[in-house]
Amino acid sequence: xxxxxxxxxxxxxxxxxxxxxxxxxxxxxxxxxxxxxxxxxxxxxxxxxxxxxxxxxxxxxxxxxxxxxxxxxxxxxxxxxxxxxxxxxxxxxxxxxxxxxxxxxxxxxx
Amino acid sequence: xxxxxxxxxxxxxxxxxxxxxxxxxxxxxxxxxxxxxxxxxxxxxxxxxxxxxxxxxxxxxxxxxxxxxxxxxxxxxxxxxxxxxxxxxxxxxxxxxxxxxxxxxxxxxxxxxxxxxxxxxxxx
Numbered sequence: 496x497x498x499x500x501x502x503x504x505x506x507x508x509x510x511x512x513x514x515x516x517x518x519x520x521x522x523x524x525x526x527x528x529x530x531x532x533x534x535x536x537x538x539x540x541x542x543x544x545x546x547x548x549x550x551x552x553x554x555x556x557x558x559x560x561x562x563x564x565x566x567x568x569x570x571x572x573x574x575x576x577x578x579x580x581x582x583x584x585x586x587x588x589x590x591x592x593x594x595x596x597x598x599x600x601x602x603x604x605x
Numbered sequence: 606x607x608x609x610x611x612x613x614x615x616x617x618x619x620x621x622x623x624x625x626x627x628x629x630x631x632x633x634x635x636x637x638x639x640x641x642x643x644x645x646x647x648x649x650x651x652x653x654x655x656x657x658x659x660x661x662x663x664x665x666x667x668x669x670x671x672x673x674x675x676x677x678x679x680x681x682x683x684x685x686x687x688x689x690x691x692x693x694x695x696x697x698x699x700x701x702x703x704x705x706x707x708x709x710x711x712x713x714x715x716x717x718x719x720x721x722x723x724x725x726x727x728x729x
Contacts, residue, residue, distance in 0.1 A: 498651070531715035533652075540701055540722050541644075541652065546715040547708060584652050588714045592665040596644075599651040 499523070499585055499597035506603040507575045515600045517568040517585035523595060525566035529588035532561060532570045535599075536581050544583075545570060572602070580604045608633040609702050611723035617696075618729050623689040625723060627702030631683055633718070636660035640705035640713045641678060641685035646722075647698040657705045657713065658685055692727045699724050 500518040507513040517524070517532075524530060528548055533541035543552055545561040558573045568587070572579050585597040613625035627641060634641065636659075643655040656666040658676040666674050675688040689696060700723050703716035 529714040533716070540719040541716075542719070543715055543717045546717075550708075552717060586652075586654070586715070592712075593667060594654040594657075594714070596652040596654060 497595070499587060499595055501583075501585060501597040501600045503598075504601045504603060506605055507572075508605045509575055509577065511575050512571055512573045513575060513602060514572075515570045515583055515585075515602070517570070517587075517597045519566045519568070519587055519589075519595075521566060523566075523587040523589035524563065524568050526590075527588045528563060530561065530563060530568040531586045532559075532568075533584045533586065534581050535584065541584060575604055577604050606630075607721065608718055609704065609720040611700060611702050611720045613723060613725070615724055616726050616728065617692055619693055619727055620691055623692050623696060623700075623725055623727075624686065625700055625702070625725070626684050626686045627720060629683045629685070629704075634660065634683075634704055636680065638706065638713075640665075641676075642703040642705035642713075642716055643676070643687045644701045644703060644716065644719075645696075645698050646701070647695075650698075655687065655689075655700075660685075694727050697725065697727045 532545040535541040549561045589595045608630040610628045640657040642657040658664045664676040673690045678685040702720045704718040705713040706717045707713040
C-alpha cells in the first residue's frame, strides 16, 4: 500500500492562490472519489477541511477547495493568509476498505 | 469541546504490546454511521492510517500492520481500543483516534473529529 505523493512544500504570498497536488493510482484516487484533506498546525491534531468531490465541513473557509483529475487530487487555497501556514495531508480510500495518506505538504506564506 | 480522548501508557518496551483506548463522548458516535479510526504520526513525519472499526465490531486494517494490530470496541463504555504487538522504535510517535465518517448512505471515508493525540515512545 503506497502512500499518495504530495510535494514536500509550496509557498505563496498573501492574497495569492496555491495548489497542492496529491498523486495516487488507479486503485485509489483514480477509481474512488473518496478523497479528504486535512490541515495540521505544529503540535496539534489534524483537522478535516475538504471531503468528497469538494465539500467543506461547517466552519471551514470557502478559500479551500478540492478537485480531482484522473489519479490526482488537488487542494487549492485561494487568497492565501498567514493563518494558512500549516501542513496539509490528503487521504484516499484504497480498495478493500483500506485508506492511505499522502506524505504531507508544508505551506509557507511568504 | 473534546469528543475523543486517547489514553494509555506513554512508554512501551521493545517487543511488548502498545495498548491505547479512545474514550468517546456519549452520543458523539452513531453506531450505524461511524467507525472508530486510529492514525499515527512519527515525530516530524507524516500520517499513517492504522485501522478502523465499525461499532458492529468489523475491523479494517492497514495491510502493512495487520499482523500486529487488534481493534476492539466496547459500546457500553463508549470506547474503542488499539493493541499493537511486538513494537520497535519505529512504532514511536503520536497516536490519534478519530471519528471515521461518511456521507449519508455511504461507508465512512473521512476523519471528521480527532482526539488530541497520545505520544507513545518505544524504548527500554
